[in-house]
Amino acid sequence: MADIIVAKNLFKQFNEIKAVDDLSFSVPEGNIYGFLGQNGAGKSTTIRMLLTLISPTSGEIEIFGMDLRKHRKEILKRTGAIIERPDLYKYLTALENLRIFATLSGGRITQRRLMEQLEKVGLSERANSRVKTYSQGMKQRLGIAIALIHEPPLIILDEPMNGLDPQGIADMRNLILHLSRDMKKTVVVSSHLLSEMELIADSMLIIDKGKKVVEGKMTELFAPSETIVELQANDVTAVYEKIQQTDLKKYVLSRKGDIILFRVHRSIVPMLVKDLVQMNIEIISLSPRHSLENYFLSLTTENQHVESFKN
Amino acid sequence: MWNLLKIELFKIFKRPRTYIAFGAIAAIVFLFQIALWFDGKTYIDLILSNIDASFDFSEQFKTRLLNGYFVCFAVLNILLIQMPLLVALIAGDVIAGEANMGTLRLSLTKPVGRTQYMLGKFFASSIYTVSLLLFLAVLALFGSILLFGTNDLVIFRSNSIHQMSHDDIFWRYLAAFGYAAVALTTVASLAFLLSVFADNSIGPIIATMSIVIVFTILSEMNIPLYDKTIKPYLFTTHMVAWKGFFYVQSNEEGATIKGSIENLPAILKSLFVLLTYIVLFVSSAIWIFRKKDILS
Numbered sequence: 001m002a003d004i005i006v007a008k009n010l011f012k013q014f015n016e017i018k019a020v021d022d023l024s025f026s027v028p029e030g031n032i033y034g035f036l037g038q039n040g041a042g043k044s045t046t047i048r049m050l051l052t053l054i055s056p057t058s059g060e061i062e063i064f065g066m067d068l069r070k071h072r073k074e075i076l077k078r079t080g081a082i083i084e085r086p087d088l089y090k091y092l093t094a095l096e097n098l099r100i101f102a103t104l105s106g107g108r109i110t111q112r113r114l115m116e117q118l119e120k121v122g123l124s125e126r127a128n129s130r131v132k133t134y135s136q137g138m139k140q141r142l143g144i145a146i147a148l149i150h151e152p153p154l155i156i157l158d159e160p161m162n163g164l165d166p167q168g169i170a171d172m173r174n175l176i177l178h179l180s181r182d183m184k185k186t187v188v189v190s191s192h193l194l195s196e197m198e199l200i201a202d203s204m205l206i207i208d209k210g211k212k213v214v215e216g217k218m219t220e221l222f223a224p225s226e227t228i229v230e231l232q233a234n235d236v237t238a239v240y241e242k243i244q245q246t247d248l249k250k251y252v253l254s255r256k257g258d259i260i261l262f263r264v265h266r267s268i269v270p271m272l273v274k275d276l277v278q279m280n281i282e283i284i285s286l287s288p289r290h291s292l293e294n295y296f297l298s299l300t301t302e303n304q305h306v307e308s309f310k311n
Numbered sequence: 312m313w314n315l316l317k318i319e320l321f322k323i324f325k326r327p328r329t330y331i332a333f334g335a336i337a338a339i340v341f342l343f344q345i346a347l348w349f350d351g352k353t354y355i356d357l358i359l360s361n362i363d364a365s366f367d368f369s370e371q372f373k374t375r376l377l378n379g380y381f382v383c384f385a386v387l388n389i390l391l392i393q394m395p396l397l398v399a400l401i402a403g404d405v406i407a408g409e410a411n412m413g414t415l416r417l418s419l420t421k422p423v424g425r426t427q428y429m430l431g432k433f434f435a436s437s438i439y440t441v442s443l444l445l446f447l448a449v450l451a452l453f454g455s456i457l458l459f460g461t462n463d464l465v466i467f468r469s470n471s472i473h474q475m476s477h478d479d480i481f482w483r484y485l486a487a488f489g490y491a492a493v494a495l496t497t498v499a500s501l502a503f504l505l506s507v508f509a510d511n512s513i514g515p516i517i518a519t520m521s522i523v524i525v526f527t528i529l530s531e532m533n534i535p536l537y538d539k540t541i542k543p544y545l546f547t548t549h550m551v552a553w554k555g556f557f558y559v560q561s562n563e564e565g566a567t568i569k570g571s572i573e574n575l576p577a578i579l580k581s582l583f584v585l586l587t588y589i590v591l592f593v594s595s596a597i598w599i600f601r602k603k604d605i606l607s
Binding site for chain 2: 014052053054055072073074076077079082083085087088092096101103104106146
């Protein structure tokens with residue numbers, strides 16, 4: 001499958017701060033591509049570089065096989081986006097907002113087509129209401145209608161689930177799946193809602209402090225046959241050193257505070273338990289974890305940041 | 312480009328705050344006209360009391376003085392000083408307001424060139440400025456003519472009096488309004504430039520007004536050192552040159568030469584200075600905006 005987006009060695013520096021640091025990644029066509037990272041990791045800066053809102057300090061971006069700097073208009077004609085909040089002209093109606101952005105998108109779009117689009121997102125009955133009377137969820141749906149009005153093959157969504165209630169989050173999840181599975185669109189979604197990304201993403205990129213931590217297909221990165229096991233024990237430092245002198249050290253993923261994480265094949269878990277017991281380690285708890293969140297936690301570097309991120 | 316301009320005009324004229332300026336102008340013009348309608352004589356006496364005592368004005372002259380053209384001139388003298396604020400309210404908001412609302416980033420993810428986007432906004436602000444002036448023209452000129460009729464126009468300066476025949480005035484107003492449109496567009500382009508730097512429209516509006524006030528004070532200062540060093544380069548010095556269309560030449564007998572302008576080269580020079588400022592402000596705004604990272 002061809003890559004729709006290819007970013008090479010992207011850097012972005014704001015004064016002294018490196019927001020994005022030598023970031024390279026590629027987005028396969030037709031995928032839901034999850035873009036994960038803590039707040040301040042550089043997700044939004046990267047997304048904005050893809051949409052030409054921010055210029056990279058250095059590096060290259062190709063979208064649809066074209067250089068973004070040289071073919072900005074052609075690329076943006078085939079791209080739809082929502083960046084963070086769906087901010088719209090509150091003093092205008094939904095229909096007027098949609099018409100404005102449809103015109104900016106460059107297509108000849110009829111009144112009928114505009115109404116159909118509002119119908120699709122369930123806003124046709126409120127088409128002539130001013131946006132200031134809309135709920136957050138309705139604004140988000142209107143934002144989606146705007147992003148899709150010109151039927152782009154690439155959709156970029158930056159934190160699309162922010163501020164939505166549980167029903168809104170579920171609707172957004174279903175919409176993203178529908179866009180990818182039924183309409184064959186490529187969707188890039190940045191989010192800090194790891195559990196949601198786990199449900200929808202085909203591939204993902206995790207960044208931390210502007211650098212790539214890991215990238216790949218979910219099935220490869222997060223194989224169901226593998227699991228992460230969390231060990232809590234008395235005197236973890238001594239336990240950690242003991243483990244380092246055994247064959248078990250190849251399974252150690254990381255050590256964070258009083259927790260040691262192992263990444264092992266499921267079939268290895270009984271042997272791991274047995275070996276740890278035989279080593280006379282005073283185990284407080286040994287629990288398997290199997291979620292994107294834990295995978296993410298195991299990869300990111302600063303535990304206290306990760307903990308606040310979890311909260 | 313045409314589509315962008317239509318969108319910008321649609322947004323400006325759909326916004327309730329746009330009509331504050333129109334309401335303010337209507338209120339001031341009506342209040343002034345009503346006051347003169349009921350008590351014009353006192354106003355004329357007040358004006359004439361400032362003129363050299365050697366002139367002796369008859370009652371008939373005073374009655375003829377108070378006509379539509381004279382009232383319009385008085386209104387323009389008052390309002391054209393205040394209008395920069397009304398223009399800055401919209402022009403200072405065009406970019407900063409969009410950044411504040413968050414619509415700037417959404418607009419710029421669309422396949423629109425940043426230069427085109429800025430030009431669309433600038434032309435829309437200019438059209439708003441011209442429409443404000445047209446509104447003023449209709450109320451102040453046609454409204455006053457309707458209320459007070461027409462007659463010869465007499466303009467008083469500190470050292471001279473200029474009298475124009477009633478059939479030699481209308482074109483002067485057209486020229487004056489045209490010039491005022493350029494003058495106010497200069498203010499709009501300054502607010503437009505300042506708007507690029509902010510994510511909130513209050514800053515550019517206040518900054519524009521502060522610059523206009525400081526420059527106006529400097530323009531009005533009677534300090535010889537500044538007359539040739541600073542004043543000729545301030546755009547505010549040239550904003551009042553519209554009055555030049557009402558200063559006429561006289562023949563050897565002292566009679567007004569119909570269709571004449573006392574100092575046309577000075578008006579054209581001022582016009583050139585204002586146009587230069589507009590080009591400078593707008594091109595700077597576009598240059599900066601093209602390089603700007605959109606973080607709002």
